[in-house]
Amino acid sequence: MAANEICFMDAVELRDKIAGKELSAREVMSAFLGQIEKVNPAINAIVSKLDDDAALKLADDADDVLARKGPVGPLHGLPHAVKDLADAAGFPTTKGSPLHKDDYPAQDCAIVERIRGAGSLIIGKTNVPEFGLGSHSFNPIFGATKNPYDQTKSAGGSSGGAGAALATGMLPLADGSDSGGSLRNPGNFNNVVGFRVSPGLVPAWPGSHPWIGIGVKGPMARTVRDTALLLSVMAGADGRDQLAYPSDASSFTQPLDRDFKGVRVAWSPDLGELPLDPRVRSTLAKQRATFEALGCIVEDVAPPLWDADEIFHDLRAGMLAAGNAENFARDRDQMKPEAVWNIEKGLAMSAAQLGQAMARQEALFQRMREFMETYEFVLCAVNQVPPFPAEWRYPEEVDGVPMENYIAWMKTAYYITVTRCPSISVPAGFTDDGLPVGLQIAGRFRDDLSVLQMAHAFEQATGFGKVRPAIAG
Numbered sequence: 001m002a003a004n005e006i007c008f009m010d011a012v013e014l015r016d017k018i019a020g021k022e023l024s025a026r027e028v029m030s031a032f033l034g035q036i037e038k039v040n041p042a043i044n045a046i047v048s049k050l051d052d053d054a055a056l057k058l059a060d061d062a063d064d065v066l067a068r069k070g071p072v073g074p075l076h077g078l079p080h081a082v083k084d085l086a087d088a089a090g091f092p093t094t095k096g097s098p099l100h101k102d103d104y105p106a107q108d109c110a111i112v113e114r115i116r117g118a119g120s121l122i123i124g125k126t127n128v129p130e131f132g133l134g135s136h137s138f139n140p141i142f143g144a145t146k147n148p149y150d151q152t153k154s155a156g157g158s159s160g161g162a163g164a165a166l167a168t169g170m171l172p173l174a175d176g177s178d179s180g181g182s183l184r185n186p187g188n189f190n191n192v193v194g195f196r197v198s199p200g201l202v203p204a205w206p207g208s209h210p211w212i213g214i215g216v217k218g219p220m221a222r223t224v225r226d227t228a229l230l231l232s233v234m235a236g237a238d239g240r241d242q243l244a245y246p247s248d249a250s251s252f253t254q255p256l257d258r259d260f261k262g263v264r265v266a267w268s269p270d271l272g273e274l275p276l277d278p279r280v281r282s283t284l285a286k287q288r289a290t291f292e293a294l295g296c297i298v299e300d301v302a303p304p305l306w307d308a309d310e311i312f313h314d315l316r317a318g319m320l321a322a323g324n325a326e327n328f329a330r331d332r333d334q335m336k337p338e339a340v341w342n343i344e345k346g347l348a349m350s351a352a353q354l355g356q357a358m359a360r361q362e363a364l365f366q367r368m369r370e371f372m373e374t375y376e377f378v379l380c381a382v383n384q385v386p387p388f389p390a391e392w393r394y395p396e397e398v399d400g401v402p403m404e405n406y407i408a409w410m411k412t413a414y415y416i417t418v419t420r421c422p423s424i425s426v427p428a429g430f431t432d433d434g435l436p437v438g439l440q441i442a443g444r445f446r447d448d449l450s451v452l453q454m455a456h457a458f459e460q461a462t463g464f465g466k467v468r469p470a471i472a473g
Contacts, residue, residue, distance in 0.1 A: 003031035004473050007169035011078060011226040014172055018077040021066070025077030029059035029121065032079045036170045039471055042151060045164040046081050046171075047142045048091050049124035055079070058121040074233060074253075075173070076119030083159055083176050084125040085132045086217070087206075088112045091122070096130040096139030099331055110203040110241065111175055111217050111234050118233040126174060127161030130336050133320075134394060134406050135185040135383075135413075137161055144390050147189060148469035149436055153387035156189035158182040162220050163190035168472040173230045174220040177204075179316065181382070181413025183218050187425035188382035188438030191465060193227045193455065194220045194425045196417070198446045200245045202231070203238035210242045212319045213361075214312070214417050222465055224426065224456040228252040231448075251449055256456035261295030266375040270384075272302025274411050275401040277385045283429045283437040284381060290461050291379065303378055304367040307360055308415040314349065314357035315418070321346025338393070338406040361418055368419040369445065377454055378442040381412040382425045386435040416440065422448040426455045427464035436464075 006014065006028055017023040033052050040046050050058075062077045071077075082088040085095055087105035089112075094101045108116060116122055130139040137160025138144035145160045147153035148167045155164040159176030163186030166174050176183040178196040187194025195218050202217045204210070219230035232252040238244045269284045270276045291298050320343050328347070332340050372378075384398045394406040403409050416423045421442045428439035439458070443451035459465060 003034050004169065006031035007035045008468065010223055011172040011221060012229055015075060015078060018066070019071045025059040025062040025066070025121070026056060028077060029056055029079055032170060035168070038473070039168045039170055042146065042471060043148055043164050043168055044143055044145050045127055045155070045161040045168070046124045047084060047127050047161065048094070049081070055121070055123045058123070062119065062121060071119060073118035074229070075115065078120050078172050079123050080115055080120040080173060081124040081126045081165065081171055082112055082122060083162055083174070084128045085158065085177060086112055086175065088122055088125070091125055094141055095132060096128045096141055097334070098140055099334055101141055110205040110238050114233050115175060126159070126165055128159070129157045131339050132158040132177070132182065133336070133339050133342065134158070135181055135410055136392070136394060137186070138390070146390055147387045148471055149191065149434060150387065151471070152390060153435065154189065154390050154392070156186035156387070159194065159220060160186045160189070163187055163192055163194065166190065166192045166220060166222055167469055173226060175217065175230070175234070176220050177215060177217050178417070179215040180312065180407055180417060181410045183220060184382050184413050184423065184425035184438070184440060185410060187220060189387045189436060191427045191436035191467065192220060192222050193224055193427070193465070194218070195227050195231065195452070196423050197231065197235070197448050198422045199420055200243035201247060201446070201448055202234045203236070203241040203244040205238055205240040207241065209319045209322050212315050213243070213420060214315050214319065224452055224459050225256060228256060228452050252452065256453050258453040258457065259295070260454065260457060262297060263295070263377070264297045264299065264375050265291060265377040265379055266301045266303060267298045267379050268300070268302045269381050271305060271380050271412055271415055274384060275398040276381055277399055279386050279431040280381055280384065280437055283431060284439060287428050287439060287462070290458060294457055294461065299375070301375070303371050303419070305364070305415045305419070308364060308418050309411060311357055311361050311364060311418045312414045313345070314353060315361065317342060317346035318349055318354040318357070319346070321349065341405070364418060365420055368421065372421070372444045376444060376450065378416070380416070380440050380442070382438040382440040384409050384412050386431050386437055412440065416442050421445055422451045424451050424455045426459055428462070429464055430467070
């Protein structure tokens with residue numbers, strides 16, 4: 001089988017071929033290592049990588065286990081690189097910062113435990129912005145990850161390395177995390193799928209601020225079905241995470257087909273008020289008819305998100321202050337200015353302000369719950385802009401409207417964050433100059449399976465995710 005065919009095979013099929021001994025783990029690893037050698041120097045998505053001999057030794061060991069015992073898990077023999085904000089024993093967790101370039105964790109975090117335990121072979125990390133802040137993956141250790149569809153553009157973030165590696169066939173699956181859009185935005189920019197799950201569906205241990213509830217761990221892949229496969233491994237309660245709740249993870253491995261006839265959906269690309277780049281608006285507008293063809297009742301209506309911006313900024317600032325206060329005075333001169341601004345905002349907040357933000361979030365949650373009793377899904381933009389020049393730190397205006405800070409262009413993502421609804425980015429087309437545009441599908445709280453089903457139906461009806469970047473071969 002040709003190496004390129006292996007690298008772009010659906011993860012579900014690739015896993016089955018390894019388990020059925022139609023392909024060896026070594027053959028699979030060799031194909032992906034070859035793709036990394038060919039593509040990664042230009043894209044810069046995978047960092048802290050094992051040398052090839054060590055990676056092939058992992059594959060040989062997996063083949064030996066398969067011969068003696070059978071598959072050890074549902075991801076047996078699949079190569080994997082972990083987002084460089086998550087701990088994986090044997091690899092540094094640099095967070096894209098010189099302050100952490102030599103941090104080697106003693107043990108895996110919860111999701112890496114599960115991914116490794118399911119048989120994946122960890123071969124490296126995926127690139128992120130410094131401290132994971134902002135949706136553009138550049139940092140002073142490894143540099144910037146480039147967009148595979150236009151290497152002069154950003155790959156998004158903070159799971160930007162993960163998204164670009166998937167798009168170019170350097171990985172079959174990828175993990176990520178999302179507070180303001182860090183799974184969805186790079187999914188959108190790289191023409192792959194990024195799924196922000198309901199808080200607590202996937203354990204986030206270790207964590208220092210579980211009750212803030214805006215950060216989640218989640219899966220990315222080239223297809224919705226592959227995304228569901230990885231979620232089936234990641235999901236489920238963990239006694240170390242206060243928010244992690246029991247779930248039937250096996251439900252994510254079942255067929256995702258569903259009839260959507262008569263389902264009411266809210267069509268709101270700009271969430272009713274936000275500036276949207278005309279290229280994004282026009283690309284998404286073409287897809288309204290897809291949902292109508294699926295039988296949905298599509299209505300122009302915006303969800304009740306009028307104080308989402310203030311809520312997100314206050315909760316995020318409180319979270320960043322809590323996680324960085326101890327070392328901030330000593331290390332601030334080594335942090336990027338956007339991080340300094342965000343942490344200082346949090347340190348200036350009172351306990352009452354943070355408590356009020358949490359109370360406003362509860363009120364917003366209840367408004368959204370009532371809204372979604374009528375509308376099962378909200379359909380909107382993932383990002384307010386298409387991929388932007390890689391040399392920018394962030395877009396400073398959208399459709400002529402100045403952006404007040406480095407994350408203001410991400411409001412279509414982080415407004416959904418504070419609803420705590422599960423939401424997914426799925427490929428939805430391309431601008432006239434070939435840049436990917438994703439659609440965001442948000443569903444009811446803890447109804448993650450329905451979100452996957454709707455995304456799968458849209459994916460099957462459109463097929464945009466099958467368009468590979470030229471650099472991938």
